[in-house]
Amino acid sequence: MSCSVARPLEWGTVSSSSAASGFEPISEAAPTSLCAREPHVPADRLVAEMVPPPRFDSVRFETYIPDPNQPSQTEAVQVLAGFAAGLGGAHALGGGKRGFFGFGKAKAPKTPAGPRGVYLDGGYGVGKTHLLASLWHATPAEPALKAFGTFVELTNLVGALGFQKTVQTLSGHRLLCIDEFELDDPGDTVLVSTLLGKLVDAGVALAATSNTLPGKLGEGRFAAADFLREIQGLSAHFRPLRIDGEDYRHRGLPEAPAPFTDEQVTKAAYATDGASLDDFPHLLDHLARVHPSRYGALTDDLKAVCLTDVQPVPDQSTALRLVVLADRLYDREVPVLASGMPFDQLFSEEMLNGGYRKKYFRAISRLTALARDAKGLVEA
Secondary structure (H helix, E strand, O other), X not given: OOOOOOXXXXXXXXXXXXXXXXXXXXXXOOOEOHHHOEEEOOHHHHHHOOOOXXXXXXXXXXXXXXXXXXXXXXXXXXXXXXXXXXXXXXXXXXXXXXXXXXXXXXXXXXXXXXXXXXEEEOOOOOOHHHHHHHHHHHOOOOHHHEEEEEHHHHHHHHHHHOHHHXXXXXXXXXXXXXXXXXXXXXXXXXXXXXXXXXXXXXXXXXXXXXXXXXXXXXXXXXXXXXXXXXXXHHHHHEEEEEOOOOOHHHOOOOOOOOOEOHHHHHHHHHHOOOEEEEEHXXXXXXXXXXXXXXXXXXXXXXXXXXXEEEOOOOOHHHHHHHHHHHHHHHHOOOOEEEEEOOHHHOXXXXXXXXXXHHHHHHHHHHHHHHHHHHXXXXXX
16 A cells, blocks of 8 residues: 655654663663654644554455354444445546645535445444454545544644645545544544534545543443534434444453563563663653654554553553553554553553543553563563
């Protein structure tokens, strides 16, 4: 898959982590520190990277394996494949190249009446992002006419370009996929809802997944009703598509490895090309100084993240930032090797029983999968 070439990142330098304190280097190449990175992402990169992340670059409907006990999963694949096939046409094939901001491009033709969007409703780990990315890949349009990003990435694009330029940038697209629509931020929800209204008028098809509103403890059918209500006048454009099932990341897989020692993690970091090494509490402090929209850039070129002294997260603001980092690491398939507390003890019982519980369970699930991926770094 090709995409436009963006300008390289600009990096700011801040104090580095003391994760390796007390350990002698075992190779000449010391690991980097996430705490020494403060990326500044240019606007054109934000646009160029609105494609499925590396973990979902090769997924297709054919690679989604439905749970035979969950017929809604098979139905979702069939409905989405039909939805993608219906997005063909002259505009989808593209009449010429577009600049980043879409200037000089004619408005997309009006689309047929009826739902022009799908909303994937389901718990964490049922494959919503896999299906959303598969829809992007299956839609018959060149990559420059399709966009894929998280809600945070979309709101950051509006902040970088301004509302009108964002409308101009995306209005020539055939499809916009929004992963993890943040229903817990009323201001941003209204902003994006207004943006989507402009894009629907321009003929852009929409697809989305979302998180649960604060106070909604269930992972049942609350989310679809909340989503349709929060996007207000756009609800008629979306068809809710329920996907039931268990978290596939733990379906038939071995238990996640227990945390390693500080010495094991540090030695593995020095022995692994492209690894980072940080003290977990210091990393949490650093995340507060970097906007969450830049967490993906924070992990550029990393082959592994090594963390010492993992502790329970002290407060909800810090916990929500860690959720975003876990999502970006999972998207990029970066293994996470850690010492200290196991990842299922990161969040307090109050957090796990509160309004953001769905996010926290997703983060635990994804970090556990990445910890499993990292086990070989120590064994090697």
